[in-house]
Amino acid sequence: MKxxxxxxxxxxxxxxxxxxxxxxxxxSFRVENFDSAASFLASRATERPGCLVVDIxxxxxxxxxxQEEMVRRQIALPVIVMTGHADVPLAVRAMKAGAVDFIEKPxxxxxxxxxxxxxxxxxxxQRDDAGFAKAAKHRVAGLTQREREVLEHLVAGKANKMIxxxxxxxxxxxxxxxxxxxxxxxxxxLSDLVRMALEAGVRLAGNARQAGPR
Numbered sequence: 001m002k003x004x005x006x007x008x009x010x011x012x013x014x015x016x017x018x019x020x021x022x023x024x025x026x027x028s029f030r031v032e033n034f035d036s037a038a039s040f041l042a043s044r045a046t047e048r049p050g051c052l053v054v055d056i057x058x059x060x061x062x063x064x065x066x067q068e069e070m071v072r073r074q075i076a077l078p079v080i081v082m083t084g085h086a087d088v089p090l091a092v093r094a095m096k097a098g099a100v101d102f103i104e105k106p107x108x109x110x111x112x113x114x115x116x117x118x119x120x121x122x123x124x125x126q127r128d129d130a131g132f133a134k135a136a137k138h139r140v141a142g143l144t145q146r147e148r149e150v151l152e153h154l155v156a157g158k159a160n161k162m163i164x165x166x167x168x169x170x171x172x173x174x175x176x177x178x179x180x181x182x183x184x185x186x187x188x189x190l191s192d193l194v195r196m197a198l199e200a201g202v203r204l205a206g207n208a209r210q211a212g213p214r
Contacts, residue, residue, distance in 0.1 A: 006050035010034045012058045037061035046075045051119035056083040078119040136200040139185045150177040152205035155197045
């Protein structure tokens, strides 16, 4: 596991917390324990990479309510819920709300370790995607108005000649703008360019013919 990742265990039962954390630490995971949802939310843990292992039933705020509060606060940690056999319907609700997995107690050690490893990997992918979107938005912000218009048409799937007609510019000028877009957006292929544009929230161009600077 990466050294900056932590598994946050939230359970009001000290014996369960100790058992889970001992297992995870034996597999070289970094672990931090919390005895309530409130103590977890009040900590700096919510700002750090990792994943959350939480009991579905706790006083004051249960695991499902904690998950809903994390969504409201835009805390992007992957969540694994621990549940007793009778609480499986609640665990299914948690999965529908975005939890990556649920583990029934008494849990199987290997299943829990595998679930945590997959949750951490999901968190890495989530952070990679967020970084990609941020970079794409930054690059789009550096485009000229005409480059942005050409990009919108490319995202809409239009060929150079149609873009030239719509924007009232020459096909050669479209080619120049397209080459500039590839360089500024750091795209290797057209599909890369379109993916970055969509991640950045670039809208699809309409069909109206536009006059403007060439």
